[in-house]
Amino acid sequence: MKAIVQHRYGSADELALADIDRPAIGDDEVLIGGRAAGVDPSVWHIMEGKPYLIRAAGFGMRAPKTEVRGSDVAGVVEAVGAAVTRFTPGDEIFGMSAGSFAEFAVARPDRLALKPARLTFVEAAAMPTSGVTALQALRDRGSVKAGQRVLVIGAGGGVGSFAVQLAVDFGAHVTGVCGPAKTALVASLGAEEVIDYTRDEVDSKGARFDLIVDTAGNRPLSILRRALAPGGTLVLVGGEGGGALLGGISRNLKAGVVAPFVGQTLRGMLARGDSADLEYLAERAQAGAITPQVEQTFPLAHAADAVRRLADGHVAGKLVVTVP
Numbered sequence: 069m070k071a072i073v074q075h076r077y078g079s080a081d082e083l084a085l086a087d088i089d090r091p092a093i094g095d096d097e098v099l100i101g102g103r104a105a106g107v108d109p110s111v112w113h114i115m116e117g118k119p120y121l122i123r124a125a126g127f128g129m130r131a132p133k134t135e136v137r138g139s140d141v142a143g144v145v146e147a148v149g150a151a152v153t154r155f156t157p158g159d160e161i162f163g164m165s166a167g168s169f170a171e172f173a174v175a176r177p178d179r180l181a182l183k184p185a186r187l188t189f190v191e192a193a194a195m196p197t198s199g200v201t202a203l204q205a206l207r208d209r210g211s212v213k214a215g216q217r218v219l220v221i222g223a224g225g226g227v228g229s230f231a232v233q234l235a236v237d238f239g240a241h242v243t244g245v246c247g248p249a250k251t252a253l254v255a256s257l258g259a260e261e262v263i264d265y266t267r268d269e270v271d272s273k274g275a276r277f278d279l280i281v282d283t284a285g286n287r288p289l290s291i292l293r294r295a296l297a298p299g300g301t302l303v304l305v306g307g308e309g310g311g312a313l314l315g316g317i318s319r320n321l322k323a324g325v326v327a328p329f330v331g332q333t334l335r336g337m338l339a340r341g342d343s344a345d346l347e348y349l350a351e352r353a354q355a356g357a358i359t360p361q362v363e364q365t366f367p368l369a370h371a372a373d374a375v376r377r378l379a380d381g382h383v384a385g386k387l388v389v390t391v392p
């Protein structure tokens with residue numbers, strides 16, 4: 069099968085289209101005929117092996133342990149292992165699968181859900197990691213409630229574009245932060261107010277947000293806390309530009325030190341693949357409450373260009389690699 073492989077850490081120049089064997093599945097695994105693969109920052113972090121913490125976390129100290137890149141998938145179930153009962157061949161599914169930049173990929177059933185009929189494979193492939201992250205940030209880490217004032221930083225990006233739509237769907241009043249090229253997009257997702265970060269800072273109108281979901285910009289905690297109401301909650305999802313060793317995690321560590329001494333809740337998060345959350349997203353997408361925003365698609369052979377574009381840091385919504 070055709071796949072995008074990589075044998076040493078480095079830039080997108082290390083990614084190559086190759087012919088490799090179709091992966092084998094275990095008893096509790098699903099073989100997916102890939103139609104589309106979402107592009108997530110985790111793909112280029114693993115590709116580069118940075119921040120270095122990633123290597124120690126099990127992705128390979130000197131070189132990537134797995135040769136095929138990709139993390140999110142949408143496609144058709146080709147075969148299932150003997151212990152798999154939730155899916156059968158022919159099911160249209162989406163979810164998380166390491167190695168999704170390939171004609172065939174393997175996933176655990178608890179990382180998959182049935183694709184909502186309203187979405188194309190391309191749209192569904194854009195949803196797993198970013199949608200699940202946004203949902204867990206708002207609901208599990210942020211305890212979002214109807215009527216709250218929610219600030220989403222990075223509102224025009226992968227996680228942010230889902231966070232805005234989901235927060236609106238939860239009944240919150242949403243303010244989105246983005247660059248000038250994306251203010252119309254963020255308003256169209258349901259944000260009642262849009263802050264263009266080149267003109268205004270998030271704390272310029274005082275401590276007014278009950279919940280801040282921060283996906284971008286690496287603003288200092290002091291600025292974020294000035295925008296957060298007393299008793300409010302800050303959820304640090306990510307943000308590029310941290311140090312080579314820890315990346316954005318260094319800010320989470322600081323939040324952990326400060327949190328016990330302030331009246332606000334400051335927390336980081338690590339999203340986890342979860343079929344119930346994928347099913348929730350599928351249901352809300354089918355109902356029309358959320359729609360994945362896809363800026364551009366790239367054919368499998370040009371997956372490296374998709375990763376380069378994502379690394380630029382200003383994608384509107386998501387990029388998706390299409391599999392022939």
Ligand SMILES: NC(=O)c1ccc[n+]([C@@H]2O[C@H](COP(=O)([O-])OP(=O)(O)OC[C@H]3O[C@@H](n4cnc5c(N)ncnc54)[C@H](OP(=O)(O)O)[C@@H]3O)[C@@H](O)[C@H]2O)c1
Pocket residue numbers: 108109110197198201221222223224225226227228245246247248249250265283284285286304305306307308316337338339340378381382383384385
């Ligand atoms: N904790 C977790 O479990 C988890 C899970 C998934 C992702 N992440 C991390 O979360 C971060 C976001 O991921 P993503 O997929 O949403 O990335 P993304 O698609 O690249 O989105 C980031 C967005 O931030 C915007 N941005 C850049 N500088 C900004 C600034 N100063 N202020 C506000 N917005 C700014 C960019 O657009 P404009 O500047 O053009 O507006 C871009 O759309 C990444 O660091 C990723 O690694 C963490």
